[in-house]
Each structure stands twice: as structure tokens, then as C-alpha cells.
Amino acid sequence: MPDPSHAVDPVQLGAYFALVEVSALLQHGIEQQLREDGDLTFVRFQVLMRLDQTATGSHRMTDLADAIVYSRSGLTYQVGLLEKAGLVTRAPSPDDERGVAVTITDAGRALIARVLPGHEEVVSDLLFEPLSRDDARTLAGLLTPVRDHMRAAPPRSAAPRRRSPRS
């Protein structure tokens, strides 16, 4: 008989499908708002957001790539666009000369400030309208450990260990 630890029961399947659909629909709504309000894609918004949230306004490329779950070369491309648009600057990392510190500019902060209200509105209307405060707390309580678990097993390294040794 098949290993039951990998079977996905109907309830799990429903949760999985709902998750996939919800994130696709949410992403759609978000991208539309960001495009209209600030000519931003979701990826570039996330980069700016991460930078905006730090006191220094800086992050290293690798940290950013990891944070937003993006390839390095892809991030180089996206940050290149942000730099061209004057929303971030790049400079060698002070502590590690190999690294690059990406820093948000005033224009970048201004852009975030401009799109944030609309962003919150979309998230609020789309995601949280049908959820009570307690629901939101419960949702966070469920998804946070999942995220931590996924982060603990980085998808990039750790070659897919399919077909675990039958114990």
C-alpha cells in the first residue's frame, strides 16, 4: 500500500486548491492596482516595500532575492529597472566587498507612499472583507508556521529527496 503520510485527503485538497486560487486572484487584483496607481509590478513593489521597511532603506541583493523568493539573475534585472527609474541606488556593500547594497531613494519612498493606500484597500477588500479579526488571527497563526517550515527547507538547495528510504 502507498505511504499514507503523503496522501492528500479531500479536506487538504480543498485547502490547497483554495489557497492557489486565492493567491492567484489576490495577485491579479494587486497587480492591477499597482499598475494603475504607480506603474509598478508586484515584484518591484515587493522590493521597494522591503527596502522601505528598514531604517537604512538598504538590503543586500541576496537577502532581497531570498525575501521575495526570486532568482538572483532575475533580481538583478528587476533592480536594474528600479535603478533606471531612480527608485533605488546600488553601491558596494561596506562590510563585504562582494555584496551590493540596494538602497531606496526618496522617489522610491514617495512612490510607495503613493501606492500604499490603494494597496491596503485592495488587500482589505479582497482578502479580509469576508474574514473577522479573529479569522485573520487564525489565518496568520496557520500560515506563519507553514512559511517557517517552507523556509527551513529551502527549495533551491536540498535536492528533491523523492522516494524516501522505506523505513
Next chain:
Amino acid sequence: MPDPSHAVDPVQLGAYFALVEVSALLQHGIEQQLREDGDLTFVRFQVLMRLDQTATGSHRMTDLADAIVYSRSGLTYQVGLLEKAGLVTRAPSPDDERGVAVTITDAGRALIARVLPGHEEVVSDLLFEPLSRDDARTLAGLLTPVRDHMRAAPPRSAAPRRRSPRS
């Protein structure tokens, strides 16, 4: 003062961030498995899955596009690839001559059968490992109404009604 109905409190923000991260990490893991086990992308897998799940093995283009949250022209492209690969066929809809019925082939069903075990394993290991059965039920119970709510307000039509009339 700003309309509080659109404010996103810290708990909601945490839930939102966790959701975005979880779906990105999950999608990554899934795409990797599908590529390795069946040379499939997630989009094309979803199309095949939807078809495989019906008795007839058929769906109309529009229904498919709506189900997987995809643009019509994009779906035409993806289904074109699936057809080239012999995984689906296309034929005029019997009832509505404008429509196109996409049907999964035996090869398509075989491919799904081949990748499904690995797919379930990834979903199980990544998403459900840290969740109890009750947790999964709770998660489904939260996300299902959210999905229904998002579906009720299609992102395509219904122009973004920002700045609701102050009531």
C-alpha cells in the same frame, strides 16, 4: 481621519505577508517537481488537472481560463502547446459553435497519473507537514469564503472602485 474600513492592522498584515510567501514558496516547489517528473509547468498542469477531473475530460476555453485565473489569449497559447504535445485535443463545442471544447487525451491522463504522486508529496511535505488535520480543515474553512468572495467580484470587469463615496 482615514477611513478605518480599509486600514490593514498588524495581524492582517502578517496574514497577508505569510499568504504571499507561502504561495510563492509552494509554487516554486511545485514547479520544480512538475518539471522534473513530467516536463510540465504549473499552468499546464492545472489545465490538465481540471480536464482530468471531469467525466468527459472536456472543458470550454472560457471555463478553463476562468478556473485557473488566466487570460484568454494566454490560455490559447498554453492549450496550443498542450495540443502540440498530444496531451489535449480541440474541437468545436457541440452546443455552441463559437466555443471550443478542449479534451484531455489518453497521453494527457497518463502524464497526470505520472506526476500526481510526486505532486501530492510536495504539497503534503511543504504545505501540510506543519498542519494537523483540524488545521487543514480550519484553513479550508477560512480560504473558501475568501475565494468565493473574490470570485463574486471578478477582477476583470467591475472597474476598480477606489475612493468609495463617503457614507
Next chain:
DNA sequence: TATTGTTATACTCTATAACTATA
């Protein structure tokens, strides 16, 4: 040697709008 980040090439996918055909 390992890591950081960039680059180059080729490729995949997407966006937009125009277009055909049927309802």
C-alpha cells in the same frame, strides 16, 4: 574553493488590440 552578483543568449510568456465567426 565558495560566494556575490552580473552578464549574455536564447527562449518563454504576456499584453494589447484587431479580427473571425457564431449567438
Next chain:
DNA sequence: TATAGTTATAGAGTATAACAATA
């Protein structure tokens, strides 16, 4: 007139691997 689906063109994004520089 409205809807279903396709197409064309152009552009955006991605993957892969090779590369330079620092640790």
C-alpha cells in the same frame, strides 16, 4: 450587438551557464 476564441506583433521576463571579483 455581444460573446468565444484566435492571431499578430512587440515587448517583458526567465533560465542557464559562464564570468569577474572578493572571501
